[in-house]
Structures are given as C-alpha cells and as structure tokens.
Amino acid sequence: MAASAERLTMVPKTVQELAAAVEEPPSRYVRPEQDRQAGLVAADEMQEPIPLVDLSRLTDADEADKLRAALQTWGLFLATNHGIEHALMDAMMSASREFFRQPFEEKQKCSNSVEGKPFEVEGYGNDKETTEDQILDWNDRLHLRVEPEDERNFAKWPSRPESFRDVLHEYTSRTKRVRDLILRSIAKLLELDEDYFVNQISDKASGFARFNYYPPCPRPDHVLGLKPHSDGGLITLLFVDEEVGGLQVQRDGKWYNVLVKPHTLVINLADCMEIMNNGIFRSPVHRVVTNIQKERLSLAVFYGVDGETVLEPAPGLLDDKRPPRYRKIEFKDFVLGLFEHFRQGTRFIETLKI
Ligand SMILES: O=C(O)CCC(=O)C(=O)O
Numbered sequence: 326m327a328a329s330a331e332r333l334t335m336v337p338k339t340v341q342e343l344a345a346a347v348e349e350p351p352s353r354y355v356r357p358e359q360d361r362q363a364g365l366v367a368a369d370e371m372q373e374p375i376p377l378v379d380l381s382r383l384t385d386a387d388e389a390d391k392l393r394a395a396l397q398t399w400g401l402f403l404a405t406n407h408g409i410e411h412a413l414m415d416a417m418m419s420a421s422r423e424f425f426r427q428p429f430e431e432k433q434k435c436s437n438s439v440e441g442k443p444f445e446v447e448g449y450g451n452d453k454e455t456t457e458d459q460i461l462d463w464n465d466r467l468h469l470r471v472e473p474e475d476e477r478n479f480a481k482w483p484s485r486p487e488s489f490r491d492v493l494h495e496y497t498s499r500t501k502r503v504r505d506l507i508l509r510s511i512a513k514l515l516e517l518d519e520d521y522f523v524n525q526i527s528d529k530a531s532g533f534a535r536f537n538y539y540p541p542c543p544r545p546d547h548v549l550g551l552k553p554h555s556d557g558g559l560i561t562l563l564f565v566d567e568e569v570g571g572l573q574v575q576r577d578g579k580w581y582n583v584l585v586k587p588h589t590l591v592i593n594l595a596d597c598m599e600i601m602n603n604g605i606f607r608s609p610v611h612r613v614v615t616n617i618q619k620e621r622l623s624l625a626v627f628y629g630v631d632g633e634t635v636l637e638p639a640p641g642l643l644d645d646k647r648p649p650r651y652r653k654i655e656f657k658d659f660v661l662g663l664f665e666h667f668r669q670g671t672r673f674i675e676t677l678k679i
C-alpha cells in the first residue's frame with residue numbers, strides 16, 4: 326500500500342492509475358478548445374442505422390448489396406453469424422477484463438517500456454510520447470502481435486489469467502477466417518478476381534491484437550478515450566463492450582455513435598484497403614469518447630500486409646477515366662508515417678493522395 330501510494334506521487338504510468346488518483350485530468354489529456362466547442366460527446370442522429378450484415382449469407386445478392394451500401398456510406402458495418410462462437414467471445418472479453426483488473430505490478434510484466442525507456446510496439450502501456458504538445462488519450466492498451474504466428478513474442482503475452490493465451494489463439498484463428506471472407510466479398514463487389522486482396526497477404530503479413538481499456542473519466546467533455554484516427558492496415562475486426570458505448574464514426578464532418586448488439590463485430594476498412602481499392606470504399610475516421618461512470622473495454626484485431634508489399638491501387642480498377650488516386654508506397658514505410666501522424670492526430674494517407 327505504502328509503496329503504491331508513493332509511486333502515485335510520481336507521474337502515473339497508466340491512465341488506470343491516473344483515473345484512480347486525480348479528480349481533474351492533467352492538461353496533457355485535455356483536447357484543444359476548438360474540439361471541445363464542437364462538443365466532444367454529442368453525436369448526430371443517424372438517418373439509418375449502420376447495416377448489420379449476416380456473414381453466412383454474403384453469397385446472396387441482397388446481403389452483398391447491404392455490405393456495399395455500408396462500405397460506401399460508413400466504411401464500416403456490423404457483422405453477425407461471423408463464425409466466432411459466442412462462448413469464445415465471452416471468454417476473450419472476460420480474460421481481457423481480468424488482465425486489466427490485476428495489480429499494476431502484474432500487468433507491468435508485459436510492459437511496452439523496458440526500464441522506463443525504449444518504447445516497444447508490443448506490450449502493455451500507452452502511446453509513445455514524442456512531443457510536448459502531443460495530447461494523450463484516456464486509455465491503456467495491451468498490444469500483441471498475432472501474425473505471423475511464428476513471430477509471436479510470448480514474453481509480452483500475459484500468463485495471467487491463465488486462459489489468456491489459449492483464448493487469444495483460438496479467437497484470432499477465427500478472426501483470420503473472417504478477414505479472408507470479407508476481403509473476398511469486397512473483391513467481388515469491385516468485380517476484381519475474388520482472391521485479389523487475399524493474394525496481397527503473404528505468410529509474413531502482420532496481425533496485431535490491441536486490447537483497449539478505458540477507465541471512467543471525470544471530464545468526458547474535455548478528454549477523449551481515443552483521438553480521431555483511421556486504422557492503418559487492410560481491415561480491422563473490432564469487438565466492443567456491448568454495455569458501454571463510446572465508439573463514434575465520422576461522416577461528412579459529423580460524429581455518429583456506433584451502437585452494437587451483443588456478439589456482433591464491428592468491421593472497418595483500414596487505410597491500405599482504401600489505397601488498394603483506389604478510394605472507392607474509404608477507411609473511416611473514428612474516435613472513442615469517455616464515460617464518467619463506467620470502464621469500457623474493446624479488442625481490435627488489425628490485419629495488414631507484409632512490410633515489403635507495395636501498396637497501390639488495384640490495376641483492375643484503373644483506366645483512362647479512373648486514374649490512380651494514391652501514390653505507391655511500401656507497407657513498412659507506410660507504417661512509419663502512420664505512427665508519426667497518429668500521435669499528432671493527422672492522417673498519413675492524406676499525404677499520399679495524388
Ligand atoms: O475502442 C474502440 O471501440 C475502438 C478502438 C480503436 O479504434 C482502435 O483500437 O483502433
């Protein structure tokens with residue numbers, strides 16, 4: 326007790342600790358005035374809800390049309406009948422909750438900063454802080470590589486709760502199948518070879534699981550759980566807390582709440598897909614608002630390509646009337662630019678537009 330009280334008098338290492346220690350978020354977390362004026366939590370009313378797509382029926386024209394409409398309007402959709410057993414989803418969410426509920430010292434065993442200094446992409450902690458004016462998010466995360474499978478770094482995978490590793494292994498074996506199903510369905514919608522996008526994925530392609538933990542926040546009107554961003558890879562499969570909302574998606578400059586049903590996934594396109602489909606379907610900008618009373622959890626599985634893969638619009642989508650809208654770039658260079666821009670709250674993909 327004394328030791329942990331002492332530690333709290335120093336700069337808290339995680340938002341979870343901070344939330345337990347302060348009544349007012351430190352200024353590093355407070356969004357600039359212009360963001361706050363627009364209202365951080367308020368969302369616009371949707372004309373129509375985000376479509377719920379039945380993944381077991383995607384071969385039917387009407388379900389495929391629903392997917393097309395969702396991607397055109399939002400760049401994301403809700404998915405049901407995705408083939409991930411509900412019990413497995415529940416086990417994954419409980420293992421994640423148990424992980425974050427453990428004492429700081431236990432979670433630190435998976436830390437992303439070794440001896441308080443060098444920052445690693447994998448592990449438990451927060452974003453790297455590179456500049457003084459970087460505004461921080463009200464969340465802690467556990468970020469783990471899941472693909473390629475032979476490059477998993479188990480030193481960063483929690484050993485407690487005991488079920489964590491097996492459950493994550495099972496869960497991501499299912500999400501990978503969902504990834505391929507969606508990529509094939511999108512290729513069909515675009516009248517490309519069904520395997521066009523799947524063929525961009527080599528056995529060195531990346532996959533990361535990001536477990537997000539958002540503690541209750543005393544000032545939801547001043548602070549964001551996660552700043553506006555788009556995801557960097559091909560596609561993201563998001564499993565969010567069904568009890569506590571917070572995810573919002575932007576469209577034409579307005580923010581809308583993404584409401585989920587139990588055991589549905591939120592699937593969104595990410596920047597590499599926007600480039601490959603030449604901007605026909607966009608990678609949506611989204612953010613997470615905080616909640617004054619309740620903690621919130623989510624699990625994002627991000628699928629990308631291999632570092633050497635050149636991102637470029639699919640040749641089958643280009644002709645004299647449809648020139649490429651994005652410059653070519655290797656995925657590894659894209660990732661570097663992405664992280665730099667993410668920290669500053671800007672989008673790297675904008676710099677690739679022709
Ligand atoms: O927590 C959420 O609902 C969204 C998380 C997210 O956007 C991300 O991890 O990239």
Ligand SMILES: [Fe+2]
Pocket residue numbers: 554555556611625
């Ligand atoms: Fe995201």
